[in-house]
Amino acid sequence: MQSSLVSAPGRVPHGRRAPLAVAARVALTLVAVLATAFGWSVPASAAGTGPCDIYRSGGTPCVAAHSTVRALYGSYNSRLYQVRRASDNATRDIGVRSAGGVADAAAQDSFCASTSCVITVVYDQSGRGNDLWYQGSSVVPGSSQSSPAKATSESLTAGGGKAYSLYINPGNSYWRDGHASGVPTGSAPEGMYMVTSGTHVNSGCCFDYGNSETTRKADAAGAMDAINFGTECWFGGCSGSGPWVQADLEWGLYPGGSQSWNPNQRAFTSKFVTATLKNNGTSRFAVKGSNAQAGALTTLWDGSLPSGYSPMKKQGAIVLGSGGDCCKPGGGANLSAGTFYEGAVVSGYPSDQTENAVQANVVAAGYR
Template sequence: MPRMNWSAVIASSGAPTVPRRAAGRTTKVVFVAAGVLASSLTWSAPASAAATGPCDIYAAGGTPCVAAHSTVRALYGSYNGSLYQVRRSSDNTTRNIGVLSPGGAANAAAQDSFCAGTSCVITVVLDQSGRGNHLAYQGPGGAGGSDVPAKATSESLTIGTNKAYSLYINARNSYWRNGSSSGVPTGSAPEGMYMVTSGTHVNNGCCFDYGNSETTRKADGPGAMDAINFSRQCWFGGCSGSGPWVQADLEWGLFPGGSTSWNPNQRSFTSKFVTATLKNNGTTRFAIKGSNAQSGGLATLWDGSLPRGYNPMKKQGAIVLGSGGDCCNGNTNISIGTFYEGAIVAGYPSDATENAVQANIVGAGYR
């Protein structure tokens, strides 16, 4: 397939885009979690892009990624750095797992070699946006808290023609980062997000989320969160089918639409790979969409008013993955779910941008 000019096909919102990375520039980020100095993380930009990723599409639409996470592939065509960090049990040594080529799939062979003869866990999911929004597990030695890192080899898959590993989250696995000073929208600022997850590894435990959450890690009231929830949870009753559903965790409730009443446009997403999106303009409107990540376009599940009491939003700017906003200081996560890739963007993405991102996900070839 020829490479498309996404700048031409996406209707720009008029917001400024992030500058392109300078060829050959190297940025070194030192990651600190819970007062413990972790390994140095290095990102290197190649001279030219090899492909187009979801974050290139978002930037072309005027809504640049402020956090970009994946254990399976690069989310920028130029990204040539590390995707995640693993730690092996035999000697507690860590290793960053990168990509096979700029803009390409994860180097699963590097993980296999490093973890041979022992077990490994995923300690950090690295941020590809350049803003340092790396997600550490919510437990001792990570981001603090009571959880533990997820096993690194629970599920392998194919992306394109290459082997990769998912972030396979079971109870007591979750990840977190305070991104309030590193670009994640706060207050009533607009934002969007997406993730690729799985409709076959879910439960009704609280709360398999990805998105904006409390810096306090407490349930701080309506609008303190703005995160995608994918689960069989139905907080308010009247749910259609058995799930799992794409909903919005806005704190003090999971919303299938603009109120606690069940939204008739909601549906279950039971395919192996699922795309879920959420966008929120911070004051009046939010939208939820979902799709099979292997084929087809996004279905709009809700596009309308925010629930009563959530206008304006009061986002705090932390990032959570695999738990609710009030986890895991003294309590633990009981949800399960699978994370393959996802991003948070500044601004309110257009439908055309989100459709182009879905096409890119389908083209990536999840199998």
Template sequence: MAAGSALMLLAVLVAMVYRPGPASAAGTGPCDIYASGGTPCVAAHSTVRALYGSYAGKLYQVRRSSDNATRDIGPLAAGGVADAAAQDSFCAGTSCVITWVYDQSGHGNNLGYQGPGGVGGSDTAANATSESLTVGGNRAYSLYINPRNSYWRDGHTTGVPTGSAPEGMYMVTSGTHVNNGCCFDYGNSETTRKADGPGAMDAINFSTQCWFGGCSGNGPWVQADLEWGLYSGGSQSWNPNQRAFTSKFVTATLKNNGTTRFAIKGSNAQSGSLATLYAGPLPAGYNPMKKQGAIILGSGGDCCNGNTNLSAGTFYEGAMVSGYPSDQTENAVQANIAAAGYR
């Protein structure tokens, strides 16, 4: 064989050996999936993992009680699980709280606790070590919300949909740490922190609250907090397609096109596909929506400036997107969550 031919064969063999394979679940995050579906994330929050395959920035901040020093906690690697060991080292011998949950989307929609030293208000920051878990075999900490803990951001000028603009959202929460206090929400809320009327909110609620009565069972349920009520479906009557989600890890989704329809879905976050609990017209009086563009986590929209949060719940990860996500996109996000390996 001629020298030139031999070199060409060697180059082909090397290319075959080192040819990149298909992207793995670890290299793609939920917000990559939303973006590929044409509905990019405008806010992305998690204390347990990066929500983009390339994200290597800050996930959250802890503050220790011994000297009020703070430390930002990031992922172990780009696209990876949070560096729990860094938190352990910083908080050793004292206690820590979670003061900020950083936005991974690049829009700057960081969530601060609603109290003095945070974004202002009457609540306190959540304990940073109330619950540990593993994701993909790596230890992490949840944002474990108890009454008087809550987080907020005014995002109406930083990408969060307002008025009747369409949006979608999801969160991973827990079916084992819930109550019927008002209101464990994640999503779009009032910039005024007051109950400003129907359609001023568009947030996922996960709780045992039976707002309008007539509920079947004890929950917890995935519902829509649209202000002036938690909706299990398209009216104040109980939606018979609702079901309780009592597993340790739960995926909850909500999407709302702002003018005619919305949809609620839920699933075990460790396996299985999303179940559609409701997909249909908006309730009477909520067309069009009047979203204000703040972000709430852990409480209702008329909290917590002068009053305090009454809800309990767990937040692992979640995102809000611009546009109305397709069912295909939401199914792919659920598959990514299941592949992340919550344990």
């Protein structure tokens, strides 16, 4: 917004999966769907392994998967993010405690003892290399006006273990040009989700996660396709004070299919919030939200794209924590605040069943 088919590493290639593995995946996905529908409490291991396993089973594989909290594939056993300490500028990658598990927060605590640390990069778990580096780093050429988020602003519990969030304040944002590494472009269909917080928000532009401009300019209507979460009422006429799940499609934060306020919108003020967005690229998009600790997704909009946004003109960068025209000399300022726990961008238009299963998996992860 203006300021103003990949397999998980180590998985059997598609078309060569053993019948029992396929049956097991289908069964786990069914458990997750039923858990959402009936509000069951189930262990994380029974909720479909990880969100990206569920998306893959639904035919919409993750092309980017990020979290400072946990693995988003049941088989993932590598690094989640990197911290840099102030005392000597040394860095350390923080991984998971076990395959498919939660972050090794103890490793961060030990490395950052007696000094302060920042999070420099959140690694992509999809195998595509779509790592999110902070804008202002040498890895994001031409970026400025941004700095890495403090690594210890918020600790939490997920999967029974301690973890840290990516706690973004004004001036913090992350970015990756993913147009050549699987992120959908043009009018290609796309979906995404993130787990964020309803208690750390503001009205600054723009706390986004999703598809953005490779140019880092507000190029055109439809040049972005990102989840926005905050209290900014872009077109006016909003009901209540938010925070809301909206779609940043560039040149506007859309609560529904037009610039008029969508009466189906509602605020999500819980500590942990699930937000989803999907867009078929030519005619339809859907926005959903939920408490990430319990319950099913609420559909806020499922209908036509706004006038002037068909077809979409996505460029395939990934942004987290800012609008699309941040953060370069002469570009927009980064004024947003928000918290990021996990999220993914997927290729294709996810089914409602798939999104329901992802929500059940998030609930089963036990964010506290």
